[in-house]
Amino acid sequence: MLLQTVFLAFFGLAAIWFAVVVFRTSSMVRSALALLFSQAAIGTMFLAMQTEFLGVLQIMMMATEMAIMAIFMVMYMMDPGGLSGMDMTHQKRVSIAAGVLGTAVAVGTALLVDWGPIAGVPRPGAQVHDLGIELMERSMLIFETAGVTILTAMVATTAIAIGPRGPRGGVDD
């Protein structure tokens, strides 16, 4: 339990540190890499909590997702290298106040609630088996709905990204 707490604290601090770096650095590539490291640290926290399947899934998903994000950032940002020192923030005081308030409420809830006793954890193989059964039985409808939602989002995203064409006029016309 002590070792688990130490690992959780270490990777938790790493996740927080890299999440802060995301909004502190002016280089967009560094920003994307910091988010990748933050999400990877969260995945490692999952592993420290003996949730192997979700931990590996998180690290793999975020590695690809952030690589794609870095490409989009370089494409769309006016100053991707951050060399001109542009300030791309607004309403700083309100944002800091909201962030601090959100953290305080969440920390207060975490510390004040009596969560009950700590339970033991199933073996990794049993976890994957039982999660598969959960997905294919009780949560089947949710699982299927997620699949349909992904398909809908893919079609909608492509339609938005292509833009208007034809007699109404579009960018390419």
Next chain:
Amino acid sequence: MAPLYVALLVGAVLFGVGLYGALSQTNLVMIMMGVEVMLGGAMVNLVAFWRFLHPETYSGQMFVLIVMTVMALEMAVGFGVGTGRFRAKGSVEMEEARDLKG
């Protein structure tokens, strides 16, 4: 109880950092990064609740899978909107986006 509290505190701070990022940034991609950090904090909490309180029911892990799906969809739709905006206006700065006309 110590590991549960550590995980919950990390989740809380990540949520706060993400909230600050989502509210303070003017660029669409950076706003999405803030939302990703917030969802990351939520996932840490969900896994901690499953692992330390109810490991016998797998709804918690299912919930995390759904949040991961939401993260991927948020990125995809966000970049779709960003691409449309960039084609129309040449920028993804959200301070200039006063309407939804594209």
